[in-house]
Amino acid sequence: xxxxxCWRLGGxxxxxxxxxxxxxxxxxxxxxILTKSRAYPATHAALRAERAHHMGHGGGQEDFPTQVxxxxxxxxxxxxxxxxxxxxxxxxxxxxxxxxLGVEAKQEGEWRL
Numbered sequence: 001x002x003x004x005x006c007w008r009l010g011g012x013x014x015x016x017x018x019x020x021x022x023x024x025x026x027x028x029x030x031x032x033i034l035t036k037s038r039a040y041p042a043t044h045a046a047l048r049a050e051r052a053h054h055m056g057h058g059g060g061q062e063d064f065p066t067q068v069x070x071x072x073x074x075x076x077x078x079x080x081x082x083x084x085x086x087x088x089x090x091x092x093x094x095x096x097x098x099x100x101l102g103v104e105a106k107q108e109g110e111w112r113l
Contacts, residue, residue, distance in 0.1 A: 003027045 003024045010020030080088055 006020045006024040006027060009015050010018070010022075010024065079085075
């Protein structure tokens with residue numbers, strides 16, 4: 001696994017400055033860092049305003065006249081763009097060819113772990 005490699009490399013003195021062991025636990029995380037329950041007492045907007053106020057920037061919308069806020073979202077499509085579709089098709093072809101070659105090698109007795 002990737003985190004094991006990260007942990008092993010983090011033990012070498014030449015990689016100590018990268019702090020790999022400190023970050024190894026985040027490699028397999030698939031959650032969303034901003035999820036919260038309805039009962040959570042503060043909104044992210046309130047937290048941003050408080051942070052701005054603490055940093056000396058006021059914190060209200062009027063303090064940032066150039067700030068753009070998107071309040072309405074609309075669906076514009078799904079799937080790959082034409083360029084990304086070509087890349088994905090190429091990757092799929094490469095994977096299929098690798099599988100085919102692996103099966104051939106295994107059948108011919110050339111398969112080694």
